[in-house]
Amino acid sequence: MNEQMLSMVIQAAEDKKAYDPVVLDLRGISLIADYFVICHGNSETQVQAIVTSIRKKADEQKWTVRGVEGLDNARWVLIDLGDIVVHVFHREDREYYNIERIWSDAKVVETV
Structure with a gap:
């Protein structure tokens, strides 16, 4: 499930032209999460569009979004x-x- 979810998150971000998406495998390093997906946009508007795209994909897939923080400023x-x-x-x-x-101890995951 995680690999499919990672792939869909990356695709949703790339649909809004997210730059330099990276997936870090945190398993065995942190209890926060199994994976971090990191990407960026060049403006607050683009950051908001990327977040909206990922949230829409989450809704379509019936994934539980436990929280969203920082959307007001759209900087992080x-x-x-x-x-x-x-x-x-x-x-x-x-x-x-x-x-x-x-998080340099984490392995970078190659995504499809």
């Missing part, structure tokens, strides 16, 4: 899908926070 939005947490950044904030570096 978290979408909690349980085993998968999606981070949708504004480009500048992704560069600043660089969470790929913070």
